[in-house]
Amino acid sequence: MIDHSTPPAGVLVGVDGSPATAGAVRWAAREAARRHLPLDLVQVLPPSERPHDELRSPSGRAHALLEQAHQVAVATAPEVPVRLSVVDGVAGPSLVATASRARLLVIGARPGTGLADMGVGRTIAHVMGHAPCPVIVVPPDWEPAEDEASRGVLVGVDGSAEAVGAIAFGADVADRSRSTLVTVSVTPRLDGPDEETRRRYLAEAGAGIATTHPDLVVQEVLRRGAPSEALLDVARSGVSLVALGSRGRGAVGGALLGSTSQQVVRFAPCPVAVLPPRAAATWARPERTYAGEGA
Incomplete structure (x- = not known):
């Protein structure tokens, strides 16, 4: 049984089903392998009556989404141990709280909508300003380069x-x-x-x-x-x-x-x-x- 009582102490990835999620997982899995660290794939669900920022095992649609990300991680770095979790709360603050012991926090960027849109999105802006570890933002169309x-x-x-x-x-x-x-x-x-x-x-x-x-x-x-x-x-x-x-x-x-x-x-x-x-x-x-x- 997977222990969800301890916060991530390796590489944490925020999984949300956006086009950039796969790239974020690939980057995180490669870096976790280089650092000999575990990989935590976490989806933030809307606030509920459950305790906020408390990791738990996913189920239903959340499990299906995280399992897709898990398959990307396995294909990228099969030797890296992976944990799938969900947490209730507001995305930015919940990811920051979940990353309290993480080495890295990886998140996918939202697709660009033109030069006039200079923002990075509320969630990304929050984690970039408050996370206790380096935050890596991966573009939507990123693929690892052979060179x-x-x-x-x-x-x-x-x-x-x-x-x-x-x-x-x-x-x-x-x-x-x-x-x-x-x-x-x-x-x-x-x-x-x-x-x-x-x-x-x-x-x-x-x-x-x-x-x-x-x-x-x-x-x-x-x-x-x-x-x-x-x-x-x-x-x-x-x-x-x-x-x-x-x-x-x-x-x-x-x-x-x-x-x-x-x-x-x-x-x-x-x-x-x-x-x-x-x-x-x-x-x-x-x-x-x-x-x-x-x-």
């Missing part, structure tokens, strides 16, 4: 405290996938820090990478223009993942989700990892370790 090892992991670096956590997470993913870490700093066209300051941002954010990942190849890129446009331009050149903080440099405490992270998530051609404040702080600590997570 993933030759594609870099892009990290946006802006001198913020969250950028330190983002670069640590990006380096970890790049090292596990044997790819290059591409750190990008962008100077706005009209104002902003000069090139020397931007280079300092890159150096400070990646100061510990050589120690934690001595064999990792790091490529530093300086761009000028709107941050989101510049990051998307680099991403379209062929990267496997974009990682960045949920807030930009200078964001006030209440601004849990910056415009750059929203636009990159909205239009990136690849999965985007967003580190909310708590997750960024965890990953920024040099002594960060996760028991049970393989090398």
Whole structure:
């Protein structure tokens, strides 16, 4: 019998039946295999009289939907143990609560409706701003690339405290996938820090990478223009993942989700990892370790 009394401590995927669910499960299963972690597939059902945020075994239509996702996971990484669960509540807060011990939270993006629609959706916005772990948003039409090892992991670096956590997470993913870490700093066209300051941002954010990942190849890129446009331009050149903080440099405490992270998530051609404040702080600590997570 599956134990639903303990919260996920591996890779958690929010399953909702959208076109992006299959891609989200594929990405999560591959990453769970790399990290030697279990996979939790969770569907959030509408609020009911049951206790909110309490995992339980699925039944009926919920079980059928989760079983479809389970088959995708098995086809992708058959060695990864999978648990299927449902929880009652509002999607965003329930996923955040369920992810209290998770290493990663993976969710599918909603399909784009044009440049005028710059939002990422209420659920995604909430988890990107509040989750205790990195949040990976997978585009609706994403498929794993055969040449993933030759594609870099892009990290946006802006001198913020969250950028330190983002670069640590990006380096970890790049090292596990044997790819290059591409750190990008962008100077706005009209104002902003000069090139020397931007280079300092890159150096400070990646100061510990050589120690934690001595064999990792790091490529530093300086761009000028709107941050989101510049990051998307680099991403379209062929990267496997974009990682960045949920807030930009200078964001006030209440601004849990910056415009750059929203636009990159909205239009990136690849999965985007967003580190909310708590997750960024965890990953920024040099002594960060996760028991049970393989090398």
